Amino acid sequence: MSKFEFEPIKKNSLVIELTRRLLDYIFSGSIQPGEKLPTERQLQEALNVGRSSIREAIKVLNVLGILEVRQGDGTYLTKSDSGFLLESIEWGLLLGEKNVMDVIEARKEIEITVAKLAAERCTQEEIEELLVILEKLERSSINDFVELDVAFHLKLADMAKNSVFKNMLISIQSLLRTWIKLVINEAANTDFSYSDHLNIYLAVSKKDQHEAEAAMRAHMEDASKRLIEVIEKKGEGI
Template structure:
């Protein structure tokens, strides 16, 4: 379907150019941008357009305006990238199953990276979570916290800060938005034991640095949980 072509504003073109320079490494964190007057001359635009562009870049977190010093390219903080995602996930409706799809993509790859990179303390952290899960199982408790801690340990074992933050953002959002659904999942008496077994097999694969098996087990685990929750949500709607 054809859509109307939107005219790009002058300040947006300036933002695009500066953003491209940063992306290509021509401008690096800590570099000082030319003065407003110099930018006006280089871009051949009005001061108003430059000011709009600077305001937009500052809101995006790409630059920092220091009073009396000038404008500098910022060091991009991972939280400044992830925070808008967390907010979007929180306010968006009807994204529950989409969250599981995204989680599946991230965690299957994460399981492989963890199997490849996990160090002894991270493997021990997974085992500790499993022990808490086992004790919860014996005392007929849900074990949801131990489940969360186990997946947190896998995320940490990837040694990838961006992946770690993304996974935990999605996981934290799911804990808030799907609390009742997940409680139903754990209320099925056979489920906690099945989940424990799945987690234990996954732990062994990561401990043995078996990348392919770790990814396979994680995918099977998440597909099972996703299918159960899809049925529960469907019956809830009906």
């Protein structure tokens, strides 16, 4: 493991600032997936903060799977091949209740608009391509479901034919993977999510803008509620 160096923190929002500092450390390449982080005592001394604040920051990163806390062993950077450790991801989801709600609200509004535009602008060929993804969703394992779920939403963005919305969703697709994985793993099944995606597909395939908007709104409200419940549960149990 590479030597770590931090500058002492002299700010009030310690947990948020510590979380950002740890993310900077991770993004710098100083530690690789599967490697162990410095101990809480080492971090405490390097950052000149209390151990409770260190633990809270680690808890935040543990909630979404960036760090793995092994009782009696230490804290490790999670092994991942999903590419979610990119600094371009809007990790506001990690940085407190207000930011959680901001991210949820933003994604909800983007997805609803995308669904409406997709229903308005899609071609028959695109509808058939969306159906292929939906059929794979129905047959997929929980692990495969996550990638197919993201693919479904990105396909809708293609169909909406708005480059700004498409780029927004592309830029947060790793966050979407984390979101979907948390919700699906907690539920231990995909039936509820597949049903939502089926309703969205049916509305878009009929080119019914209002129905597509309503179907996506219902999906986003359910997904948001489930995500908040998972985060609260994980936060209490760490």
